[in-house]
Amino acid sequence: MAKKGIPEWLNSSLWSSSSPPPPIDDRLLRNPSVTPPIVERPPLSPSPSAITTAPAPPLPVRPPSKSEINDLQNGTGNDEAGIDTPAAASSVEDVSRKAQVVAELSKKVIDLKELRKIASQGLPDDAGTRSLVWKLLLGYLSPDRSLWSSELAKKRSQYKQFKEELLMNPSEVTRKMDKSKGGDSNDLKIESPGALSRSEITHEDHPLSLGTTSLWNNFFKDTEVLEQIDRDVMRTHPDMHFFSGDSAVAKANQDALKNVLTIFAKLNPGIRYVQGMNEILAPIYYIFKNDPDKGNAAFAESDAFFCFVELMSGFRDNFCQQLDNSVVGIRYTITRLSLLLKHHDEELWRHLEVTTKINPQFYAFRWITLLLTQEFNFVESLHIWDTLLSDPEGPQETLLRICCAMLILVRRRLLAGDFTSNLKLLQNYPPSNISHMLYVADKLRSK
Amino acid sequence: MVLVLALGDLHVPHRAADLPPKFKSMLVPGKIQHIICTGNLCIKEIHDYLKTICPDLHIVRGEFDEDARYPENKTLTIGQFKLGLCHGHQVIPWGDLDSLAMLQRQLGVDILVTGHTHQFTAYKHEGGVVINPGSATGAYSSINQDVNPSFVLMDIDGFRAVVYVYELIDGEVKVDKIEFKKPPTSNSAP
Numbered sequence: 001m002a003k004k005g006i007p008e009w010l011n012s013s014l015w016s017s018s019s020p021p022p023p024i025d026d027r028l029l030r031n032p033s034v035t036p037p038i039v040e041r042p043p044l045s046p047s048p049s050a051i052t053t054a055p056a057p058p059l060p061v062r063p064p065s066k067s068e069i070n071d072l073q074n075g076t077g078n079d080e081a082g083i084d085t086p087a088a089a090s091s092v093e094d095v096s097r098k099a100q101v102v103a104e105l106s107k108k109v110i111d112l113k114e115l116r117k118i119a120s121q122g123l124p125d126d127a128g129t130r131s132l133v134w135k136l137l138l139g140y141l142s143p144d145r146s147l148w149s150s151e152l153a154k155k156r157s158q159y160k161q162f163k164e165e166l167l168m169n170p171s172e173v174t175r176k177m178d179k180s181k182g183g184d185s186n187d188l189k190i191e192s193p194g195a196l197s198r199s200e201i202t203h204e205d206h207p208l209s210l211g212t213t214s215l216w217n218n219f220f221k222d223t224e225v226l227e228q229i230d231r232d233v234m235r236t237h238p239d240m241h242f243f244s245g246d247s248a249v250a251k252a253n254q255d256a257l258k259n260v261l262t263i264f265a266k267l268n269p270g271i272r273y274v275q276g277m278n279e280i281l282a283p284i285y286y287i288f289k290n291d292p293d294k295g296n297a298a299f300a301e302s303d304a305f306f307c308f309v310e311l312m313s314g315f316r317d318n319f320c321q322q323l324d325n326s327v328v329g330i331r332y333t334i335t336r337l338s339l340l341l342k343h344h345d346e347e348l349w350r351h352l353e354v355t356t357k358i359n360p361q362f363y364a365f366r367w368i369t370l371l372l373t374q375e376f377n378f379v380e381s382l383h384i385w386d387t388l389l390s391d392p393e394g395p396q397e398t399l400l401r402i403c404c405a406m407l408i409l410v411r412r413r414l415l416a417g418d419f420t421s422n423l424k425l426l427q428n429y430p431p432s433n434i435s436h437m438l439y440v441a442d443k444l445r446s447k
Numbered sequence: 448m449v450l451v452l453a454l455g456d457l458h459v460p461h462r463a464a465d466l467p468p469k470f471k472s473m474l475v476p477g478k479i480q481h482i483i484c485t486g487n488l489c490i491k492e493i494h495d496y497l498k499t500i501c502p503d504l505h506i507v508r509g510e511f512d513e514d515a516r517y518p519e520n521k522t523l524t525i526g527q528f529k530l531g532l533c534h535g536h537q538v539i540p541w542g543d544l545d546s547l548a549m550l551q552r553q554l555g556v557d558i559l560v561t562g563h564t565h566q567f568t569a570y571k572h573e574g575g576v577v578i579n580p581g582s583a584t585g586a587y588s589s590i591n592q593d594v595n596p597s598f599v600l601m602d603i604d605g606f607r608a609v610v611y612v613y614e615l616i617d618g619e620v621k622v623d624k625i626e627f628k629k630p631p632t633s634n635s636a637p
Contacts, residue, residue, distance in 0.1 A: 171448035206622045208473040
């Protein structure tokens with residue numbers, strides 16, 4: 001049934017972004033086992049007292065869970081430096097969530113539905129867990145733990161093969177072909193003087209060929225794509241040492257990103273490379289490379305490739321130019337976001353689209369195609385991706401709900417603003433409480 | 448994988464108007480890393496045209512070149528090969544293998560590229576390889592009136608070189624391939 005006015009719960013002062021609630025409180029408020037009716041949610045001031053009573057019981061819980069995590073983290077016994085910064089993890093919520101994740105992951109056959117439910121509330125920040133969970137959520141690892149080593153070996157060798165086939169330049173290819181044919185190349189110093197032997201070749205096979213099946217011509221055509229990939233990789237996350245700078249580590253990571261994107265472009269001639277794919281690949285590669293398990297980290301490139309392919313399979317239509325105006329293209333997705341907003345908050349929708357005439361394409365295009373990586377800082381976007389990847393409705397639907405939540409959370413400022421200020425606000429979305437936002441997005445689920 | 452274009456003896460505008468259109472359509476910028484030219488372009492316009500195909504242009508003086516500042520000989524190193532460049536009218540008898548071999552030893556190079564005869568040849572002897580790319584426009588020479596336009600593209604990859612010979616025969620572009628390797632124990636002068 002159509003709702004004319006704003007739903008009651010939106011009226012709560014909680015949703016004004018000008019004063020975001022402090023993070024610790026929010027984790028308590030979001031505890032799923034305690035769901036008070038939202039309109040009656042008490043204002044923020046009583047909650048600090050709630051925190052002071054809470055820590056006492058969990059303290060005995062924490063040491064065992066810490067050791068549990070240490071034991072079960074791929075059995076390497078590395079000490080995770082970032083595991084429990086006292087401030088952030090002092091809440092009941094966080095600890096129990098960690099324990100839940102670890103418990104789920106340690107099973108022989110992992111229940112994906114259960115894992116999704118836990119993961120959608122956020123994963124602990126130590127990279128080992130997240131790396132493993134994302135691989136499971138993206139279908140790279142099967143839920144059955146015993147199949148992991150064989151599957152991983154197969155996939156990784158497949159990637160190695162891709163690299164060998166696709167990343168060679170035509171010179172090396174022709175050399176390999178000649179070697180296999182047993183061709184003799186004239187050796188300069190040894191043979192007797194005289195004319196060098198000539199061999200006739202077909203027109204396709206020379207460097208200046210313009211033929212469509214020519215190895216060389218395709219190589220030069222690909223060079224344009226490669227240059228584009230190179231430029232974009234250099235620009236990825238310039239503020240992070242992992243990705244940019246002159247260190248050998250950064251260079252190695254950039255090369256890995258380039259390889260993955262190049263192989264993807266070559267294997268998908270319909271979509272090739274589009275600017276923005278580097279932003280989607282970056283978090284995946286980062287998580288896998290920072291896996292405390294050295295064995296996994298060494299194969300981060302191959303794992304990231306397959307997970308990137310999997311993630312892109314849902315979103316590739318956004319990048320295909322021909323599909324822009326079709327039912328599956330980006331324009332339609334943006335329209336759906338618009339309709340979603342209209343459904344949940346008609347007043348805001350009307351103000352944005354009719355009164356101030358902001359075409360949602362101006363802000364939503366980047367939100368949707370880059371999966372919100374550019375709107376928030378790196379760590380926050382990892383949290384958002386936890387929810388995105390784990391939601392059973394699928395990443396596309398979840399993304400739209402989160403975008404809608406983003407709009408609703410700044411509704412006060414949007415309603416008060418005109419075209420310029422609103423556009424500025426939406427294109428530079430203010431820093432906000434992510435768990436808060438994800439909670440609102442969850443509430444927007446259509447029943 | 449370095450692509451080196453070797454050509455020369457164009458004799459524009461005196462003996463030929465321009466490169467054949469089929470050759471021009473193949474020579475697009477962006478693919479070739481170096482151009483070595485045996486000389487006799489003869490005018491600046493051709494020099495500029497070659498520069499658009501590749502900014503790294505090496506050229507030596509032919510007897511009809513209008514720019515007197517080109518050197519008589521040139522040597523350069525690409526990959527593991529030393530290349531030598533000379534127009535060839537200085538070497539008498541013209542096109543004689545032994546005399547060219549003498550020049551090659553003098554320059555101390557593995558591959559000597561010369562022109563002047565307007566005839567494609569590729570010879571090897573103990574000292575190395577001598578390549579003549581012929582005339583890219585098919586201009587007549589003092590010894591030969593019926594010349595097929597030709598040029599050479601070398602793909603140099605470390606110790607291995609593949610030479611692609613492009614000839615325009617009866618209006619069709621024919622491509623041949625010649626390969627040779629340089630043994631890793633190099634005894635050429637540093």
